[in-house]
Amino acid sequence: MLNLSIVLEDSARKAPDRTAVVFGDLRLPYSMIDTVARQVAALLVSRGVGKGDKVALACPNVPYFPFVYFGILKAGATVVPLNVLLQGREIAYHLDDSDAKALFCFEGTPELPLGERGRAGFEAAEGCEHFFVLPATPLATESEYGESFWAAIDGMPAEFETVQTDPDDTAVILYTSGTTGQPKGAELSHQNMLMNAVVSDEMFPRAEGGDVSLAVLPLFHSFGQTTVMNSGFRRCSTLVLMPRFEPGEALELMRKEGVTLFAGVPTMYWAMLTKIHAEGAEVPRSLRVAVAGGASSPVEVLRDFEETFGIGILEGYGLSETSPVASFNQLGRPTKPGTIGTPIWGVEMKLIDSDWKTIDGEGPGEIAVRGHNVMKGYYGRPEATAEVMRDGWFRTGDIATRDEDGYYAIVDRAKDMIIRGGFNVYPREIEEVLMTHEAVSLAAVVGVSHDSHGEEIKAYVIRTPGATLTEQELIGWARENMAAYKYPRVVEFRDALPMTATGKILKRELR
Known part of the structure; x- marks a missing residue:
């Protein structure tokens, strides 16, 4: 018996009155998070959702996230967290691909109409049976999009015995855009996720009066989920939830709440420093x-x-497929800026060539990872799994070097991936969508450097003969058809694109 929900249950037993979550003026103790999660589990079971079923969750960093996440786990089901920026058609794809039986969806705001998109995605997904709305107004029992969360859990028992799951049962399916374009779901077991939370927690000494963590990394993403929420709950931390990063507000919350731990992507650090200096x-x-x-x-x-x-x-370094943490600049060892440190406890890393042969010395080579953190595989995709897994090793597609002390440093990323503001964007997926526009004949998408986002998305486009499409029209169309972090902000029309003899576009000449 092993269930990831123990990170919450154990702390709720040990410190029921300690504040688990701060959101605006709300302060919610561990006992309450655990009680509502039990009601969510009871609700799912009452609707016929149970062990082994998949339940999707589309929700920003608000208290609903832990309520529902741990409720799904307690019911013995698998959580499928969805990026809140997905459009309706993308949500439908994820629901279908993961075989989700239910979707919990935040109602959203005028700026982020998630309820509307979620409802559209739910309607378009064949096998998804239940749709629960997480209302933007606290405790609201009605929503224009469907059954309200509060109405649904009303009358559900506050007692629920967590369903017994095995260490290898799937706890979470995290979607990652593969280089093949369509996102794939990495299946992570209770053991994968729990070990990663435990090791992440043990890497840092605990503060005397308890830790306070600023949770601004999206909890639907592996980094925020494991290093902020799951390890934070395990160490009885207080999580200060922030749905959207804004540097001034982040600094203010850190001061006001006495934040001791912060995890972020480099652009967040850059933005806070800019705010301080400017x-x-x-x-x-x-x-x-x-x-x-x-x-x-x-x-x-x-x-x-x-x-x-x-x-x-x-x-540190990791991927959705590695739960996510694989290596880290750890306390108690010298920190080497510009490196991703050394493998965490229980994890091995090595450098390999394209034929899986081990590369000795400093490399460069592709990072391969083996250990308790490596996923079971891609859900429903044995061929894609076989391409990246061999003898327990997972090949990451990231090229790195290794120094004499065993510290790894990333040289280059898997082929063409773009990282925009910490989100992975795969050009091929964008190209596929752009080419569904009737005026687009061919598209090549590359990352171009950008001061605050790290990289910006640029599309080189060949128009269909006679088409009069403008740059702004195409950007506007792309905005409506892709998640906000994916669509190209820059479009350049060309009559031809540089290509190899076999017709492959030479992207390095476009950068």
């Missing part, structure tokens, strides 16, 4: 640990942060 924003002094991942941090940012905040940023 506007003289006050530096919060409570911070003890700062962690970065998702993309390489510019060394300038690392240096500036250490000078400004008096502590260094610890950089």
Whole structure:
């Protein structure tokens, strides 16, 4: 018996009155998060959803996220977290692909009409039977989009015995855009997720009066889910939820709530430092640990942060397929800025060539990972799984070097992936969508460097003969058909694109 929900249950038993979640003026204790999660589990079971079933969750960083996430786990079901920026057709794809039986969807706001998109996606997905709305108005029992969460759990028992799951049962399916274009679901077991949370927690000493963590990394993403929520709940931390990153507000929350732990992507650090230097924003002094991942941090940012905040940023590395943490600059060992550190406890890493042969010395080579953190495989995709897994090793597609002390440094990313503001964007997926436009004959998408996002998405497009499509028209169309982090912000029309003899577009000539 092993269930990831133990990270919440154990803390709710040990410290029921400790504040688990802060959201605006709301302060919710561990006992309440656990009680509502039990009601969610009872609701699912009452609707015929149980062990082994998949339940999708589309929700930003608000208290509903832990309520529903742990409720699904308690019911013995599998959580399928969805990116909140997905459009209706993308939500339908994820629901169909994961065989989700139910969807819990945040109602959204005028700026982020998630309820509307979620309802459209639910309607279009064949096998999804239940749709629960997480209302934007606290405790609202009605919603124009469907059954309200509060009405649904009303009358559900506050007692629920967590369904027994095995260590290898699937706890979470995290979607990652493969280079093949369509997103694939990485199946992560209770053991994968629990071990990663435990090891992430044990890497840092606990604060005397308890830790306070700023949860601004999206909880639907592996980085926020494991290193902020799951490890935070395991160590009885208080999570200060922030649905949308804004540098001034983040600094203010850190000061006000006495935040001791912060995990973010490099652009968040860059934005906070810019705010401090440009506007003289006050530096919060409570911070003890700062962690970065998702993309390489510019060394300038690392240096500036250490000078400004008096502590260094610890950089790590991982992927959805590795639960996610694989390596880290760990406390108690020298930190090497610009590296991703050494493998975490229980995990091995090596460098390989394209034929899986081990590369000795400093490389470069492709990182392969083996250990308790490696996924079971891609859900329903044995061929795609076989391409990246062999003898327990997972090949990451990231090229790195390794120094004499065993520290790895990323040289280049898997072929063409673009990382925009910490989100992975795969050009092929964008190209496929652009080419559904009747005026687009051919498209090639590349990342171009950008001051605040790290990379911006640029599309080179050949129009169909006679088409009069303008750049702005195509960008506007793309915005409506793709998630906000994916659509190209820059379009350049060309009469021809550079190609190899076999007709492959030479992207390196476009960058």
